[in-house]
């Protein structure tokens with residue numbers, strides 16, 4: 001049994017600033033001009049604060065990929081058919097997807113979790129936690145009920161908990177779901193009050209000429225669903241997705257376990273925004289891996305006051321951008337733990353000290 005959402009929310013504390021101060025003081029004794037390692041220094045301090053350890057360790061990492069389908073795919077909002085979600089899950093299982101390659105590169109434990117793929121999947125290599133066969137088409141009905149959203153969130157919490165119990169010290173969270181940029185844009189527009197035109201993009205690569213159709217679909221869905229924009233849970237249920245809900249749970253579970261969690265691209269960041277509206281303290285465990293090409297990602301990042309580590313023009317999802325950013329976290333912790341100090345190396349301090 002996964003821990004409940006209610007219980008997990010009570011366990012989330014913010015960062016440990018005292019430990020951060022100790023890490024900062026130590027960094028200022030290391031053999032380099034003060035501040036010269038720039039954002040690697042702030043990253044090391046953030047990791048110390050999240051882990052509540054002056055010398056944090058982020059190895060080994062764990063990768064969670066949540067897969068689900070979206071009824072709104074029927075409106076022709078993606079460049080790919082819905083079956084691709086299930087087909088990509090099979091690709092994750094046979095270890096051929098980009099996230100498999102990058103997860104191997106960083107020696108990560110990887111779990112693929114079916115929270116709502118619109119096909120019966122069987123066999124090993126997938127965690128079977130299907131809540132339903134895809135969401136409702138948000139133009140016609142709510143995406144899911146509140147009970148279904150809570151079930152998906154608790155699946156995410158349970159997955160983060162398994163990674164913590166397996167000894168993972170950092171989490172990477174990704175997703176797969178045809179049409180999920182449509183659901184994510186709808187959630188983002190509802191939660192920020194921004195125009196739909198400011199938060200949409202080409203997703204898997206729809207033609208520029210189909211963007212107006214995608215915008216109209218989202219506007220119709222928002223008009224029909226009338227979500228309470230002050231209630232992130234209502235927005236998630238009416239306009240969101242099962243993998244978005246599960247990612248929300250994984251972020252909450254990570255925060256409850258003091259696991260730094262690297263947020264991936266557009267969909268993952270919209271899930272991070274839902275998470276922070278449900279539990280503002282969960283923001284403290286998040287490190288933002290990269291800036292996706294999807295235009296709405298900038299809006300989501302700005303809303304969360306987040307500055308991602310990388311900007312590589314990615315727009316894949318699966319957790320790939322987060323996995324690519326992970327080695328920087330390792331470098332930050334190694335810098336903190338392994339560099340010589342001015343005193344130990346017998347090097348004269350400069351004026352700036």
Ligand SMILES: O=C(O)c1ccc[n+]([C@@H]2O[C@H](COP(=O)([O-])O)[C@@H](O)[C@H]2O)c1
Pocket residue numbers: 077078079080175176177178179180181182202203204205206264265266267268292293294297314315316317318
């Ligand atoms: O992570 C991103 O920023 C990102 C941007 C565009 C597309 N994606 C991926 O593409 C799929 C959604 O695109 P679409 O066009 O079907 O809505 C889904 O499987 C995502 O993982 C992911």
Ligand SMILES: Cc1cc2nc[nH]c2cc1C
Pocket residue numbers: 080084088175176177204316317318
């Ligand atoms: C092939 C393919 C791989 C993906 N991985 C994440 N989203 C995806 C969408 C498509 C279409």
